[in-house]
Amino acid sequence: MGRDVYYFSHDVNASNDPKIIVMKELCGVIAYAWWWILIEQLAVQEDYKLPMDKITFTGLGIAFGMKQNEANASSNEANASKTKQAEAFINLLINECELLETDGEYFWSPSLVRRNLLRKNKQVEISRKRSEAGRLGGLKSAEQRSKTKQILQANEANEANQAKGKERKGNIYSYSYNEAHENEKSDKEILSMFDDESKKHDPYKNVFKIYMNDVGEISSVTKEKLECLVNDFGESEVINAISKSSEVGKASIAYITAVLNNKIREEAAKDNGASKCNSDARSVSRKNSRKDEDVDWEKEYQRVHGKK
Structure with a gap:
């Protein structure tokens, strides 16, 4: 019966095994080839055994390529058929070489069984x-x-407790989170939890969800920083900064803050450039105006001294 076997272990010094040496001495070196053909046949059988019957011996004789007078297992069987030669070879391996064992119905190689069971x-x-x-x-x-789900549920449960936010600062060129934040809410903020305002659009919720999707989990410190950024820069600007940091592979709260601060610097630089251009234009205008209004000093002298 076929088995799903693709290999069996083979010692590199198998030819030096005393039992193998005895086999080659009794049957010739060709017996070494017969031995490994036999092991291959046993390895693909159920329980690694072959029956002790005529069909088995005939098949082995053909597989061994035995010919008349070649398998000299014993002197009295020199002219035996292939079946007899194969049977004689198996009996020799059992009785003389002790390479095989039998229970009278089947024969097997103890070494092969042991190795395959170990591999199995x-x-x-x-x-x-x-x-x-x-x-x-x-x-x-x-x-x-589960942990991520708990974080989302905690954020949703805290929606009613979110402050409306701080007023956005004018020109922010650097942003620091070292300032102490308020630990208590005013009575007005507490009452606002029960107001209809809590049902309106919550910018923090969208920012939190996008941050967790693009960057990672939100700690209590990160949550507070994101709220400050939304208050100072607006929801859309913070979302754009999160997306940009994720695209360049630098997704972190520090990089997001740097992106927003850099944008403020760029806007301030543009405003300063426009103001400078307007100032230069006014200076040129005043200069041209003075040139157009030249003073007639001779008439002024006559007017002051009463001369014509």
Whole structure:
């Protein structure tokens, strides 16, 4: 019966095994080839055994390529048929060389059985370890998903407690988070949780979701920083900064802040450039105006001294 076997172990010094040496001495060096053909036949059988019957011996004789007078297993069987020669060779391996064992119905190689069972046990152990690793990986993934879900639920539960935000500063060229933040809400902010304003568009929620999708989890410190950025730069600007940082592979709260600060600098530089151009234009205008209004000093002298 066929088995899903692709190889069996073979010692590199098998030819030095005393039992193999005895076999070659009794049957000639050709017996070494017959031996490995026999092992190949046994390796693909169920339980690694072959029956002790005429069909088996005939098939082995053909597989060995035995001819008349070649398989000299014993002097009295020199002219035996291929079946007899193969049977004699198997009996010699059982009784004289002790390479095979039999129970009278089947014969097998103890070494082959031992090696294949060892290999099979190793495969089972490897399969078990891989299955366990996959199970642990699945648990870790489920734990991570649960943690992310809890964060989202916590953010949604805190929507009603979000402050309306601070007023945006005029010119911000650097941004610091070292300032102490208020720990208590005013009575007005607490009452606002029950107002209809909480049902309106919440800019923080969108920023939080996009940050978690593009960057990662939000700690309490990161959450507070994002709220400040939304208050100072606006929801759309913060979302654009998050997307830009993710595209360049530098997704972090520090890089997002740097992107927003850099934009403020660029806008301020443009405003200063426009103001300078307007100032230069006014200076040129005043200069041209003075040139157009030249004073007639002779008339002024006559007017002052009463002369015509």
